[in-house]
Each structure stands twice: as structure tokens, then as C-alpha cells.
Amino acid sequence: MSIKETSVPADRRSAEAPRQKVDLSGLTVLAVFLAIVVYLSLSTGSFLSTANLMAILVATSLIALVACGQTFVIITGGIDLSSGSVVALAGIVSAMAMQAHVPVALAVVIGVLVGAACGLFNGLAVTMLGMNPFIVTLASMAMARGLAFILPNGATLFGFDDSFDAIGGGLVGFFPIAGIVSLLALSIGAFILGKTVFGSEVYAVGGNREAALMTGIPVRRTLLAVYVISGALAGLGGIILAGRLDSAQPIAASGLELNAIAAVVIGGASLFGGRGSMLGTILGILLIGVINNGLTLHNVEPFWVQFIQGAVIFLAVLFDSLNNKRKASS
Amino acid sequence: MTSLLDMKDVSKAFLGVQVLTDVSIRLQSGEVLGIVGENGAGKSTLMKILAGVHRPDGGAIWIEDKSFEPHTPRDALAAGIKVVHQELSLFPDRTVAENIFAGVLPTTPVGTIKRRRLARDAAAVLKRVGLDVAPGTRVRSLSLAQRQLVEIGRALSQKARIIVMDEPTATLTSHEVEFLMSTIAALKADGVGIIFISHHLEEVFAVCDRVTVMRDGRSVDDRPVGAWTEASLVQAMVNRPIDKFVPKRDITPGLPLLEVERLASRGRFSDVSFTVRAGEIYGLAGLVGAGRSEVLKTIFGVLPVAEGRIRVDGADYQPHSPRRSLRSGIVLTPEDRKLEGLVLPFSIRKNVAMSTLKFLSRWGIVSARRVTGLAETSIRSLRIRTRSSGQEVRRLSGGNQQKVVLARAISVAPRIFMLDEPTRGVDVGAKVEVYTLIGDLAAKGAAVLIVSSDLLELLGLCDRIGVLRAGRFAGEVERADFSQDRIMSLAAIG
Known part of the structure; x- marks a missing residue:
């Protein structure tokens, strides 16, 4: 085959090919999302109101933060089951710090650091001890939850400074601060994953860990980093949640990690690693957000909410695997 | 009938x-x-x-x-x-x-x-x-x-x-x-x-x-x-005549680039010594399980050194990790492309760029233009047959996959190439291209160390061949003394 034939159109095609692929895999989720939006705006008067849209933003801001970190971990082929517990633990520690008259700004930093420390624990166990991420984070999920009960003696802590509460429940104009924080995290996350050396390394480690090692990619450092990122974002989530509720509860955010993982998977990430994107995760979060909101607007019994969420996850993964099968046979 | x-x-x-x-x-x-x-x-x-x-x-x-x-x-x-x-x-x-x-x-x-x-x-x-x-x-x-x-x-x-x-x-x-x-x-x-x-x-x-x-x-x-x-x-x-599978070349080897002295890795091999000079192609022959790949992996920093010394360009070298080896100008293309060499669902672009992300980026941000540039150059110079650099490598033939691995190795601009079974599962046409490429690398002054189970390939390509038998260095054969019998008897009987 001559080189001239292939090299000229290659430039154009190569630029198009990957973009096309991302669109295709995200297209169904986007279509379902839009269909739900259209349905809800026609069937309810209040769906498109600013107040309701902002309510969705607030309601999804916590899961968005956790899912953002989770996206990094899942693309490396790992999983972080400890996120929900870390959210609770970080909220408790921040609250205790404030009760000990630590300034609010410092208490926020402490909360994030508590999350990062939990992530560091997970990351070290995975990289240095070679333990399985699922088991490690299952264990740290229980340990962090336990600490969230032990430290305040099982009590709920409340009565924070208004400036602390503003992070979770405050507004800039009509825009919720929590929403801004999570949008910021998602954008930065998208940039890091899509454009940076570190992002490329995250994909490579998840795509083929042996090959990544052999090509000089710092596998351990990359893995350690994704768990720290996931932990730190969960810590930030803990502060937002405590602020919004004006209380830090030991049982807060239990099961949250599963919703976050669901959002990432709905967004097209593979639990085997190497595949996924922040844009997909955002779509996954939005889908879960509007479904929950729609169910509330239609006064659907809360018992049904869980069932429907589960069904959505099932269908998303089903579609994905059918799609893969079709691709593999072509 | x-x-x-x-x-x-x-x-x-x-x-x-x-x-x-x-x-x-x-x-x-x-x-x-x-x-x-x-x-x-x-x-x-x-x-x-x-x-x-x-x-x-x-x-x-x-x-x-x-x-x-x-x-x-x-x-x-x-x-x-x-x-x-x-x-x-x-x-x-x-x-x-x-x-x-x-x-x-x-x-x-x-x-x-x-x-x-x-x-x-x-x-x-x-x-x-x-x-x-x-x-x-x-x-x-x-x-x-x-x-x-x-x-x-x-x-x-x-x-x-x-x-x-x-x-x-x-x-x-x-x-x-x-x-x-x-x-x-x-x-x-x-x-x-x-x-x-x-x-x-x-x-x-x-x-x-x-x-x-x-x-x-x-x-x-x-x-x-x-x-x-x-x-x-x-x-x-x-559908075209191939008179010679392996291109002829004349070399005058330069200074020793890779010296291995009494190298051992516990439970894998011991007492392995050889020297590869600049411009030289050195083959490691032996049966499967003789420890050939393990020698390469030990030099590359994947397996631990138990004993012995390695000198690179005359200076003592302590293998630590593939990452550090690559920085020191040593590269290894692994035996099993699919397991260790490539990220199969990724594009040619992403696979080729894996070892040089640092140089293809500024302030930690990868330049898509430079990655594509590297990939397009590799596709052209190694004649990788594909419709675009965005093609997933799992869709490529064995020969083209191997070329992607080699392209990435070359992108590091190493002085020492270690190639483990570089033509395994590669068709005849692509084999000749790989041989030519290996010859070019040596001609440009690199030291090339090849492990292959295809004895004819080693005989055609190498300047010297070291033979391993059951984890021990059984001997070395100069080009003038090359023969299948000589090497097989070292590898199998002693």
C-alpha cells in the first residue's frame, strides 16, 4: 500500500474518528436524558422553573463531587467503595474542629485533608501492598463509617457558623455555591483526564497495567493519586453536605458511593478500566438527577425511587454490553 | 475418493x-x-x-x-x-x-x-x-x-x-x-x-x-x-520475489554500550555475562524457559537483580524500574505484545505516545498535535498499514502491532534496544521490514539485544549469539562460527 494514499486523508480522519466514537457511546444516555427533560417539562408546570433547576443542581452537587473522583479511580480499573463513609467522616471531623473553635476556613481544609488521608490509605494498600481495590475500600468503608460514629460518640453535631453553612446551602445571586463547587470540580477533572499527561497515564494504567509499566508510566504514583483525588473530593463533599444540613451526622451519605459509581458507569466507563470520560459522568449524574427530580415532582412513592434507579443502571449497562458485542463482531 | x-x-x-x-x-x-x-x-x-x-x-x-x-x-x-x-x-x-x-x-x-x-x-x-x-x-x-x-x-x-x-x-x-x-x-x-x-x-x-x-x-x-x-x-x-529475508550489513562495532557481568536473578538465571557494543546486534538463543526473557527483564528493571554487575556506556548501572531504564536510554519491547506491549483498545496514537508523554506536552498538558505528529511520522517511516493514526491497535495485524511497539521504542531515542521475540506472529513481508529496521538501528550506533526462538532469524541478523541453557550461560558463538547445530547443541545438550 502506498504511503501517499493513506497519509493525506489520515490527518482529517484521525481527528474525527475518536470524537465520533465518544458521541456514539454517550448518545443514548443523552437521548434518554433529553426525552425525560421534554417529558417532565410538558407533564409538570414547575420542572423548568429556575427554582426547580437550582434544586436539581443542589441535589446533585454531592454525588457530582464523589462521582468526579470515582471516575478517575474507575478508569484505572479500580473502585472506591469508601466514598460515602468518607463524606460522613470528613463532615464530622470538620464539625468537631469548629466546635473546638478552629476557624471555618481551616476546618474546611481539615475536612478535605481527612478525605485525602483516607484516599492515601486506600491508595497505599492498593499500590504498596498489592491489595484488591474492591476489598481495600470495602474495609475502609466500614472503618471510616466506624470512625464517624466513634469520634462524636454517635451524636449528630450541629449549629455551625453561617459562613460554613453557605458552602453547602448558600447562593451567589440565584446560583447555589455547592453547584458552583461541583461544576468547577467536574470541569477541572475533565481537563485533567482529557488533556494532561497525568490523565493519559490514568487511561493507560487502566487500559493495560503491564504495558503501562513496561512503557515507563509511573503506575504506582498514578494509582496512588487517583485514590487521593477520590478521597479529597469525598472530603469536600462532606463539608458541602454538613453545610447544607447545618449538621454533621455519622450516618450521612450512606450508600452514596453506589449512586456515584452508577453515574460513572451510565456515563460509559468500564469497570475493567481504560474507558470512560468526565463528560460521560456528567451525563450520568444529570440523568440520575432529573429522574429523581421527576419522581419527586410526580409524587412517586419513595420506595419506587430506588427500584427505578436500579432499573436505569441495569438498562444503561445492558445497552453498553450489547453495543460492545455488536462492535466486537464487526 | x-x-x-x-x-x-x-x-x-x-x-x-x-x-x-x-x-x-x-x-x-x-x-x-x-x-x-x-x-x-x-x-x-x-x-x-x-x-x-x-x-x-x-x-x-x-x-x-x-x-x-x-x-x-x-x-x-x-x-x-x-x-x-x-x-x-x-x-x-x-x-x-x-x-x-x-x-x-x-x-x-x-x-x-x-x-x-x-x-x-x-x-x-x-x-x-x-x-x-x-x-x-x-x-x-x-x-x-x-x-x-x-x-x-x-x-x-x-x-x-x-x-x-x-x-x-x-x-x-x-x-x-x-x-x-x-x-x-x-x-x-x-x-x-x-x-x-x-x-x-x-x-x-x-x-x-x-x-x-x-x-x-x-x-x-x-x-x-x-x-x-x-x-x-x-x-x-x-507476489513479489524476496531473494534475501535478512538484509546484509557490514559493521564495525564501537565501544561497549551494555556490559553484563555474572548477572543473576534468584530462581530465574545466574552467571550470565556478555557485552553488546555500539552498532552490534547480539542474539540470545535458548529453549523456552532457559531464562532469555528474564535476562532482558532484569536489565530493564522489571525483575530484581540478585548478583552481578551491569555497565551502561562504561558506567555502573543499577536497574530500578522500566521508567528509569527508559530515561537511561534502555528500551525493551516485550515478548507478549498483547499482554505487555500494547493497550489494545487504544489508538495507534495513544500507544505510540505512551513512553514520551513528557516530551509531547508542556506544563503537563499533552499536545494533541505533537502526539498525532509522532504517530503519523511513525506510520510513515515504519510503514504501518492503517487508515489513520486513530485506529485501534487491536484491529491491526500482528506485524503492524509489532511495528507500533517498535515505533514507541524508537520514540524514546534509546541507545540500547532489547527486543524480545520481535517477529513472533509477524508475517513474512513485515518480518523483512522489521529486520531492515533492526539493521538500521544498529547502523545508527545503537546496541541491539535480541531474544528469538527462530534460530534462522538470529543466525541471519546477529553479529554474535549468546546461548542460555536452563538459566545458565552456555556459551557464545561468533558470526564466523554460526551454525544451527553449534547453537542447538549449546542450548540443548551442552
């Missing part, structure tokens, strides 16, 4: 691309039919049709004059067709016996496995394939070559009438190939028909009764093996 298998005018297109056009092959019982052709010639697709994986668009298949239209791989198995794949399909955590009889384990009426019977039957099969391991051994602990024999054993146990061996010897050393050859002879005597697909023409001549050549999705020629010569076969495969 009716044929055991008759495939006539078989055609197949995928998404509008014609992969097979009117392909016809015929196999008698007790015959070994060789099918040769470059990668992409359509051999694998043809076999997948026979195995019931794909359905043909046109043509017909008969087995002993009965029309055969497999819809699923199960249909093909029921008809006595067994394909031994390039990619092994073993269960690594089950025993050898359980793998051989997977799906047909002997069971008691309550459903438990008859262990003693299983072990006895497995031992009989293992004897037939010439594999000397206990039936209770976990497959995980076997070498690649041994696993391949287990796979062939599985075909035997399933009482196949037609066995397709797709690159059965791609990973075996000469020693193990001999066992395989005797296995094939025994099968022939039982009236089994064998389709033998291989890039090793030497083996094709050794085992086949007849050879069909495929090129560009067509069956272009079919003759009894005696009517072929190696040259005419290659010519038919590539």
Missing part, C-alpha cells in the same frame, strides 16, 4: 469490505493441509467460518459429501471440527487435566468429578502430546509453550476429525516443535485431517502434505508439498 472437508467458493464481506473471495480448499482424511499467506490474507476468517463463528456470504462447505452449515461454534464441534487458536483459551487456575477435559469431565451419577479417571485419561493425553507435567498441575504455572501443548491435548480429547492448528508453533522452540510433529504424525495415522496454519515455512515443509496459498482473500495456488520450494511459496504469498 471423497474429501473429508471441501470448502468451495467461500466468500465473506464485513461492512462492505470483501475479506474472502471464492476461496476453495480441500482436505483428505489423514492429510495435513498447510494454509499459508501474509497476515490479512484471510486465513483466520476462513477458519472462523469453518468453526461456525462467522457465516459465509456465498459458497458451500461439505464434510464427507454432507452439506455443512455451522451456525455456532457448537455445531462445528459436534461435526468434529476443533480449532486450536493463536490466542489460548485455557483456564489458568484449573489443573491441566481439567483443562484438557473442560466441558466433558467424567462425572459420577451425583455430579462429582471422577478424579482418578480424570488423572488417568489426562496422563494418556499428555503422553501423546509429549508434555511432561503432572495432570494436577495448575495451568498458570506452565510456560506459554507448555500451555499450547495442553490446548492441543484438549483437541485430541474431544475426538476431533478435523483439527485446525492456527499458528500452533508460533511460540514453541525447536525442541517442543519436535513433539508436536510426532503428535501430528500419530493423528494422521488415525485418519484425522489437519489444517496447519503457520508463518514458519520450515515447519510447513516438515509436516504438510499439501499447501494452499492465500493472498488478498483468495486461494491463489494449491500444490503438493513436493512441488513447492521455499522461494516459490514466499513469492506466491507476497
Whole structure:
């Protein structure tokens, strides 16, 4: 085959090919999302109101933060089951710090650091001890939850400074601060994953860990980093949640990690690693957000909410695997 | 005489691309039919049709004059067709016996496995394939070559009438190939028909009764093996004369770039010493399991050094990690492309750029333009056949995949190249290109260290060959003294 034939159109095609692929895999989720939006705006008067849209933003801001970190971990082929517990633990520690008259700004930093420390624990166990991420984070999920009960003696802590509460429940104009924080995290996350050396390394480690090692990619450092990122974002989530509720509860955010993982998977990430994107995760979060909101607007019994969420996850993964099968046979 | 298998005018297109056009092959019982052709010639697709994986668009298949239209791989198995794949399909955590009889384990009426019977039957099969391991051994602990024999054993146990061996010897050393050859002879005597697909023409001549050549999705020629010569076969495969597989080169080696002195890695090899000079191609020969790949991996910092010294460019070198080795100008292309060399679902671009992300970025942000530039340059200079640099590497042929691995190695601009089985599973045309490339690297002053199970390849390519036997350095042969016998006797007997 001559080189001239292939090299000229290659430039154009190569630029198009990957973009096309991302669109295709995200297209169904986007279509379902839009269909739900259209349905809800026609069937309810209040769906498109600013107040309701902002309510969705607030309601999804916590899961968005956790899912953002989770996206990094899942693309490396790992999983972080400890996120929900870390959210609770970080909220408790921040609250205790404030009760000990630590300034609010410092208490926020402490909360994030508590999350990062939990992530560091997970990351070290995975990289240095070679333990399985699922088991490690299952264990740290229980340990962090336990600490969230032990430290305040099982009590709920409340009565924070208004400036602390503003992070979770405050507004800039009509825009919720929590929403801004999570949008910021998602954008930065998208940039890091899509454009940076570190992002490329995250994909490579998840795509083929042996090959990544052999090509000089710092596998351990990359893995350690994704768990720290996931932990730190969960810590930030803990502060937002405590602020919004004006209380830090030991049982807060239990099961949250599963919703976050669901959002990432709905967004097209593979639990085997190497595949996924922040844009997909955002779509996954939005889908879960509007479904929950729609169910509330239609006064659907809360018992049904869980069932429907589960069904959505099932269908998303089903579609994905059918799609893969079709691709593999072509 | 009716044929055991008759495939006539078989055609197949995928998404509008014609992969097979009117392909016809015929196999008698007790015959070994060789099918040769470059990668992409359509051999694998043809076999997948026979195995019931794909359905043909046109043509017909008969087995002993009965029309055969497999819809699923199960249909093909029921008809006595067994394909031994390039990619092994073993269960690594089950025993050898359980793998051989997977799906047909002997069971008691309550459903438990008859262990003693299983072990006895497995031992009989293992004897037939010439594999000397206990039936209770976990497959995980076997070498690649041994696993391949287990796979062939599985075909035997399933009482196949037609066995397709797709690159059965791609990973075996000469020693193990001999066992395989005797296995094939025994099968022939039982009236089994064998389709033998291989890039090793030497083996094709050794085992086949007849050879069909495929090129560009067509069956272009079919003759009894005696009517072929190696040259005419290659010519038919590539449709262009190849007078020399390995380009000639004259070298004057420079200073020692890589010196290895009494190197040992615990439980793997010991007392290995050799020197590779700038501009020199040094081969490491030996049987599978002799520790050749392990020597490379130890120098590269993947396996720990137990004893010995390594000097790079005259200075002491302590291997630490692949990352640091790459920075020191040492590169290793691994034996198993798919397992260690490539991220298969990723594009050529992403695979080529993996080792040089730092240089393709600024302030930690990867320049898509420079990544594409590197990939396009590699595609051009290594003649990687693809429609774009965005192509997933798993869609490439073996030869092109290997070129992607080599392109990435070259992108680091190393002074020491360690190439582990650089032409394994690579077709003839691409092999020549890889040889030329290796020659060029040496000519530009790099030290090249090659591990290969293809002895002719080493003899043609290398300036000196070191031989390992069972983890020990058995000796070194200078080019002037090169001969297959000399090296085989060092590798196998001593």
C-alpha cells in the first residue's frame, strides 16, 4: 500500500474518528436524558422553573463531587467503595474542629485533608501492598463509617457558623455555591483526564497495567493519586453536605458511593478500566438527577425511587454490553 | 475418493469490505493441509467460518459429501471440527487435566468429578502430546509453550476429525516443535485431517502434505508439498520475489554500550555475562524457559537483580524500574505484545505516545498535535498499514502491532534496544521490514539485544549469539562460527 494514499486523508480522519466514537457511546444516555427533560417539562408546570433547576443542581452537587473522583479511580480499573463513609467522616471531623473553635476556613481544609488521608490509605494498600481495590475500600468503608460514629460518640453535631453553612446551602445571586463547587470540580477533572499527561497515564494504567509499566508510566504514583483525588473530593463533599444540613451526622451519605459509581458507569466507563470520560459522568449524574427530580415532582412513592434507579443502571449497562458485542463482531 | 472437508467458493464481506473471495480448499482424511499467506490474507476468517463463528456470504462447505452449515461454534464441534487458536483459551487456575477435559469431565451419577479417571485419561493425553507435567498441575504455572501443548491435548480429547492448528508453533522452540510433529504424525495415522496454519515455512515443509496459498482473500495456488520450494511459496504469498529475508550489513562495532557481568536473578538465571557494543546486534538463543526473557527483564528493571554487575556506556548501572531504564536510554519491547506491549483498545496514537508523554506536552498538558505528529511520522517511516493514526491497535495485524511497539521504542531515542521475540506472529513481508529496521538501528550506533526462538532469524541478523541453557550461560558463538547445530547443541545438550 502506498504511503501517499493513506497519509493525506489520515490527518482529517484521525481527528474525527475518536470524537465520533465518544458521541456514539454517550448518545443514548443523552437521548434518554433529553426525552425525560421534554417529558417532565410538558407533564409538570414547575420542572423548568429556575427554582426547580437550582434544586436539581443542589441535589446533585454531592454525588457530582464523589462521582468526579470515582471516575478517575474507575478508569484505572479500580473502585472506591469508601466514598460515602468518607463524606460522613470528613463532615464530622470538620464539625468537631469548629466546635473546638478552629476557624471555618481551616476546618474546611481539615475536612478535605481527612478525605485525602483516607484516599492515601486506600491508595497505599492498593499500590504498596498489592491489595484488591474492591476489598481495600470495602474495609475502609466500614472503618471510616466506624470512625464517624466513634469520634462524636454517635451524636449528630450541629449549629455551625453561617459562613460554613453557605458552602453547602448558600447562593451567589440565584446560583447555589455547592453547584458552583461541583461544576468547577467536574470541569477541572475533565481537563485533567482529557488533556494532561497525568490523565493519559490514568487511561493507560487502566487500559493495560503491564504495558503501562513496561512503557515507563509511573503506575504506582498514578494509582496512588487517583485514590487521593477520590478521597479529597469525598472530603469536600462532606463539608458541602454538613453545610447544607447545618449538621454533621455519622450516618450521612450512606450508600452514596453506589449512586456515584452508577453515574460513572451510565456515563460509559468500564469497570475493567481504560474507558470512560468526565463528560460521560456528567451525563450520568444529570440523568440520575432529573429522574429523581421527576419522581419527586410526580409524587412517586419513595420506595419506587430506588427500584427505578436500579432499573436505569441495569438498562444503561445492558445497552453498553450489547453495543460492545455488536462492535466486537464487526 | 471423497474429501473429508471441501470448502468451495467461500466468500465473506464485513461492512462492505470483501475479506474472502471464492476461496476453495480441500482436505483428505489423514492429510495435513498447510494454509499459508501474509497476515490479512484471510486465513483466520476462513477458519472462523469453518468453526461456525462467522457465516459465509456465498459458497458451500461439505464434510464427507454432507452439506455443512455451522451456525455456532457448537455445531462445528459436534461435526468434529476443533480449532486450536493463536490466542489460548485455557483456564489458568484449573489443573491441566481439567483443562484438557473442560466441558466433558467424567462425572459420577451425583455430579462429582471422577478424579482418578480424570488423572488417568489426562496422563494418556499428555503422553501423546509429549508434555511432561503432572495432570494436577495448575495451568498458570506452565510456560506459554507448555500451555499450547495442553490446548492441543484438549483437541485430541474431544475426538476431533478435523483439527485446525492456527499458528500452533508460533511460540514453541525447536525442541517442543519436535513433539508436536510426532503428535501430528500419530493423528494422521488415525485418519484425522489437519489444517496447519503457520508463518514458519520450515515447519510447513516438515509436516504438510499439501499447501494452499492465500493472498488478498483468495486461494491463489494449491500444490503438493513436493512441488513447492521455499522461494516459490514466499513469492506466491507476497507476489513479489524476496531473494534475501535478512538484509546484509557490514559493521564495525564501537565501544561497549551494555556490559553484563555474572548477572543473576534468584530462581530465574545466574552467571550470565556478555557485552553488546555500539552498532552490534547480539542474539540470545535458548529453549523456552532457559531464562532469555528474564535476562532482558532484569536489565530493564522489571525483575530484581540478585548478583552481578551491569555497565551502561562504561558506567555502573543499577536497574530500578522500566521508567528509569527508559530515561537511561534502555528500551525493551516485550515478548507478549498483547499482554505487555500494547493497550489494545487504544489508538495507534495513544500507544505510540505512551513512553514520551513528557516530551509531547508542556506544563503537563499533552499536545494533541505533537502526539498525532509522532504517530503519523511513525506510520510513515515504519510503514504501518492503517487508515489513520486513530485506529485501534487491536484491529491491526500482528506485524503492524509489532511495528507500533517498535515505533514507541524508537520514540524514546534509546541507545540500547532489547527486543524480545520481535517477529513472533509477524508475517513474512513485515518480518523483512522489521529486520531492515533492526539493521538500521544498529547502523545508527545503537546496541541491539535480541531474544528469538527462530534460530534462522538470529543466525541471519546477529553479529554474535549468546546461548542460555536452563538459566545458565552456555556459551557464545561468533558470526564466523554460526551454525544451527553449534547453537542447538549449546542450548540443548551442552
